[in-house]
Amino acid sequence: MDIIDLSAVPASPNNLESFLDQLCDRLALDYASYAVIAPFSDAVRGYANYPAAWKSHYMQRQLQNVDPILQKAALSIAPVDWSRFERDRSFKTVFYEATDFGISPQGLTVPIRGRFGDRGLLSVSRAGPQREWERLKRNIMPELQMAAVHLHDSVMRMSAPLSSNQQAKLSQREVEVLQWVAAGKQQQDIGDILSISPRTVEVHLRSAREKLGALTTFQAIGRAIALGVIFPV
């Protein structure tokens, strides 16, 4: 991903908004926002590249208290298309008003759950014909999932109390796979060496990348070396 790496820069509101901008540019989306709901307190923190007028309207009217994205999407394990929300009063309050500010109600929210009961929500929207939206959705979903977890981990890292044991531990298998990748081996070869299928190798590698907060395997290797988890070869 040629996108700002939030784990390599301070996760400031500016950087988070740049990340959202770049995400929109790359995936042909109109707007993106990210909100995190803290465990136990239900406090919400949000970042968005919406027009400033809509942001201040949202805050003035305290729409977070009725926004179905926050109230409902966090309950799903799968991305929730906004068309799934009931057309009730809350929906109309938030989405009809958003339309007045030029924000399309055609969108979806990717919910991410953290290990500590924290929940993050990456929302994206895009105006246009529904058929195009359905096609776009199918194409970008895995990438949205990875962007969502990257954002979530970066924001959670900002909150100091959790940061010490925040990072998920790597398994022996993940370390082995990283070590062999660092040594220049291909997935097929690593599978042969470890007597596991190439897809099992890939799954361990993907998990290791996310645990290390890395967007690419290259970054994951660098970080694993820096942490002393694997040896430079």
Added chain:
Amino acid sequence: MIYVVDALNAAEYPELLEDMYRLRARVFHERLGWEVVVKDGMERDCFDDLDPAHVISTDAAGRVVGCMRLLQTTGPHMLADIFAPLLDGEPPLRASTIWEATRFCVDTNVLDRGRARNSISYVTSEVMIGAFEYGMSAGVTDAVAVIDPIMDRVMKRSGNGPYGYLGSPKQMGKVQALAALMDCSPERIARIREFAGIEHDVFSPLPEDVVPAPFAA
């Protein structure tokens, strides 16, 4: 027919959920002898309170005959906790594109052998088609499933064997349990569909209050 019931639509399916918990009690408590808590004939645990998604299969009479529970591996899930011994003490996989499948079972009391509509292999296939299609639409590409050796054999026979395993099998109650890896891919779904002869859309129509049409009215 497959229903996906999660915290968003649970209120619409109270009976379906109760029937599912009863099926789980019959399978995991009575048949497999796992140490699970059964209350009022229903098996429920703390992970059911964490807003999982349930993939539920019903037969022609509307009875629950199969189910599976899905959770994200980024959040609290069974392999990170209760099932940790299956991983030989190693930390679990953690990725937004990998889901965990647990409590995967079918009703062997009412289902037959063979491959017909009312067979163990048909319902097993239907649950997996539902789960993998749901996963694919969510951008999920892999699942780690806690299964028993019988389920493992049923899947291998139906052209749907896991591509790998994590940790090592452990005795749980009367049977062993294992953590199996499966891809949520069009190829795997096509293999299961071909084996089971399922060509139709397995999902139940959306409830009425869900408006799939674009926002307009």
